[in-house]
Amino acid sequence: MTTIPLWLIVNPASGSNSEAAVAALTAALAEGGHAPSRVLRIPADDLPTRATLEAANVATLAIFTGDGTVNAQVARLHGWSGQVLILPGGTQNLLAKSLHGDVDAPTIAARLGRGELHAMRRHAVETSAGHALVEVLAGPGATWADVREGVRDMDLSSIASALGEAVRSTAGGAAVRVEEPTLGKPEGYRAVRIDADDGTLTLDGYDAQDWADLAAHGVSMLVKRDFRQGPHEELGQAEAVTCASDEPIALMIDGERRDGAQRETFRCVTLPVEFLASAAATS
Template sequence: MDLNPLWLVTNAASGSNSDTAVEDLVASLSAAGCAPVRTLRFPDDPLPDAALLERKGVGTLAIFTGDGTANSAACAAEGWHGALLVLPGGTKNLLAKALHGDVPAETITGRIASGAIARTRRPAVRTSQGMALVEALAGPGAMWADVREGVRDLDLGAIAETFSNALRETREGPGIGIVEPALGKPGGYRAVRAAPGPRGLSVEGYDFEDLGQMAAQGFAMLVKRDFRQGPHDELGTHRHIDCESDAPIALMIDGERRQGARQERFEQVLFPVEFLASTATGD
């Protein structure tokens, strides 16, 4: 498969984006026959939109960043006819793992060289605040995403302040209920997670029994992004869910904080740009 011309997006603030890592990636892409003809260093360089990519005849946009920037780059390219190559350049790299398995970027470029990669379409979660390619989380528990920023920057003052705010909002803020279809606890949850899947949105509700559990689960969910830690209700698979709260609903979209309204719909759709996915995960 010819991926040329290929542009590369990096982000120095992402977990794996050292200068050396970027140089190694460029070398491995070059060895695979698709050397980047342009490297964009976000946020110093703006993310390319579909019109620019089409005008420049770009065939592949490689994204070596974390999930948040990968989401922004993919959404900026909506309507483009090329393909997105998502590489693990952040901390969790959930989108890259979904497309290629838990492997380093150099393994993926090796698959490009051997032809073990193909274009594919992926489902996404449409929200009022944009698309989620991996997961959307709603409710006061989403405030824990603010803590991640302090952890990312190693800012102890920001960590302390946002941790206190997140704990207070999770404990005292209005819960979020799923009203259409009617799902879960009548009193709602501290957080509702919706993730796209082959048969629809996988929906889970999270609650906490005491203050200690709330802090531990909140930190695990939003900072470590390990949603399976702690108690939760499996609420089935659905094409869409409508949620309500007595206050504007905090959102976390692919790890990044957003602010929603008191009523929010989460709907599974087909993302309008193709991705490159590994066709074999054993190396």
């Protein structure tokens, strides 16, 4: 498996990015024989396309950003013959943890240098607004993503405004029902979370019966940085599901807000992209 030359993408606005962190990562890559031949800094530099990487004969694209930027980059690489190395450069880093375990970027770089990573394809959730590499949250609860944006930027006015809107939307927005196949409560949920980690869709339902539930969801998003840790109900698994609501369904795809229709179909697919993974995390 060819892994050189390597390009590196960093995002100074992401949670784990700093000049010191980028320097430590590039040093670790260089020590293992993978010194980046080019470093792209988002958003000053554009995300590279498959054609750009092919023209430069890049073998490995290392992405040291959060899950949202990773999602946007991978969407540009479908069909590329190189490998993508996901590094924990954001706040949650759920994809990096899935591929490598809960370790830092220099540790993963060292594994690359020792030849300890292998190429693999990953399942994803196909939606009308793109693929989710980690998860989709569908329903009024997806508006909590707007609060997280304010927290990330430490913008107090944005946090206050988004927090109020998230509480109102979660409490009063139209519920989302899982209709095909029928799963969970017929009246639906404040949010339905969907992932494809097990090679099929796995669904959880989130509700907010009172202010205590709303607070629990908020703590999970703002403090624990993981909505999945809030109170929820396991709904089951399926290859594809259709969700419906009386209003357009708000979506959060890999932490980024999107707008859906009143009926949304989600499918489990295999992405045409190869990721480098640590054996211990994926065995």
